[in-house]
Amino acid sequence: MNPTHPANGPAYLIHGFRLLTRPGLKRFVIIPLLINIILFAGFLAILQHFFKQFDHWIAQVLPHWLLWLEGLIHLTFFVGFLLVFLYTFVAVANLVSAPFNGFLAEKVECYLTGKKPVSRTFLDNVKDTPRILARQLALIGYYLPRALVLLIFFFVPVIQLVAALFWFGFNAWFMTLQYLDYPTDNHQIPLRDVHVFMWQNRLLSLSFGMSILVMTLIPVLNFFIIPAAVAGATQWWVEKGKNASTDDLSVTL
Numbered sequence: 286m287n288p289t290h291p292a293n294g295p296a297y298l299i300h301g302f303r304l305l306t307r308p309g310l311k312r313f314v315i316i317p318l319l320i321n322i323i324l325f326a327g328f329l330a331i332l333q334h335f336f337k338q339f340d341h342w343i344a345q346v347l348p349h350w351l352l353w354l355e356g357l358i359h360l361t362f363f364v365g366f367l368l369v370f371l372y373t374f375v376a377v378a379n380l381v382s383a384p385f386n387g388f389l390a391e392k393v394e395c396y397l398t399g400k401k402p403v404s405r406t407f408l409d410n411v412k413d414t415p416r417i418l419a420r421q422l423a424l425i426g427y428y429l430p431r432a433l434v435l436l437i438f439f440f441v442p443v444i445q446l447v448a449a450l451f452w453f454g455f456n457a458w459f460m461t462l463q464y465l466d467y468p469t470d471n472h473q474i475p476l477r478d479v480h481v482f483m484w485q486n487r488l489l490s491l492s493f494g495m496s497i498l499v500m501t502l503i504p505v506l507n508f509f510i511i512p513a514a515v516a517g518a519t520q521w522w523v524e525k526g527k528n529a530s531t532d533d534l535s536v537t538l
Contacts, residue, residue, distance in 0.1 A: 292492065293489060293492075294488075294489050294492025294494070294495070294496055295492060295493070295496040297493055297517040297521045298493060298496045298497060298513060298514060298517045300516075300517055300520055301512075301513035301514055301515070301517025301519075302506075302509065302513040302516075302517075304393055304513075304516040304520065305509065305512055305516060307396060309392070309396065310389075310392055310393060310396060310516075313385065313388060313389045313392055313512075314389070314509070316385050317378075317385050317386065317389070317511055317512045318508055318509065320378055320382045320385075321378050321382075321507070321508045321509075321510075321511055322508050324374060324378050324381070325374060325378075325507065325508065328373065328374045328377075374501070375460065375463075375497075375501065375510075375511065376428075376463075378511055379463055379511060380421075382511060383421070386467050386511065386512070386515045387467050387470060387471060389467075389512055389515050389516065390467035390471055390516075390518075390519045391471050393515070393516045393519040393520065394468060394471070394519055394523055397519070397520060398523060416473070420466070420470055420476065423476055424462070424463065424466065424476070427459075427462075427476075428459055431455060432455070435448065435451055435452050436452075439452075453495070453498065456494070456498060457491050457493075457494030457495040457497070457498055458490060458491060458494055459494070460493075460494035460497045460498060460514070461483060461490040461491070461493045461494040461497075461518070462476075462479065462480070462483060462490075464497070464514045464515055464517070465479055465482070465518045465521070466479065467515050467518065467519065468515075468522040469522060486525070489521075493517070493518070493521070497510060497514050500513075
């Protein structure tokens with residue numbers, strides 16, 4: 286597979302699903318799968334509750350002469366609510382299942398390369414905890430300010446009509462960053478270098494992230510989306526990013 290062609294974003298995700306069925310990898314999917322099912326059911330109930338509340342609120346505050354806009358407003362906010370729901374679900378599921386995702390990325394890389402993982406003691410893992418926490422905080426620090434600005438767009442006249450597109454594009458980009466983080470973090474690759482790698486392959490990065498968001502909408506498949514995305518991102522990194530030299534990643538965004 287060409288690891289630079291923009292159209293291969295969905296292909297890497299599909300390959301991620303296939304990798305989950307390979308001997309020796311299936312057992313590492315069970316715990317993330319259970320976490321996804323429980324969280325998705327909970328978030329779906331929350332989404333249904335808040336959308337009903339919004340539906341009741343808009344019916345009360347919308348003037349009679351603007352009732353013709355009700356359908357458009359409902360569509361805009363429904364898409365917005367849905368995208369917020371999708372990212373929130375994936376973000377929380379990633380946070381809860383992060384230790385398992387990192388382990389899965391390591392096992393997928395070993396499967397693809399045929400190399401055994403470096404032996405680590407319990408003390409090594411404890412010493413590495415502050416670095417892992419700092420990296421997760423860096424991801425949150427990257428996401429939150431930008432997400433808040435985009436959420437404001439939903440309440441700005443005219444701009445709110447395209448706010449969902451901006452929100453979808455940004456979250457697609459962040460999904461790729463989130464899942465590339467697992468294989469790169471296993472090698473302690475700085476996030477800055479991951480950003481540069483994504484920017485150099487920006488169309489593929491967007492297509493990979495968009496595929497994740499779309500797959501999250503498909504029943505049953507959405508329960509497997511996180512481990513599949515981890516596996517797909519790991520394959521992409523093994524084929525392209527892992528072989529990139531330091532000079533290749535020296536571009537400043």
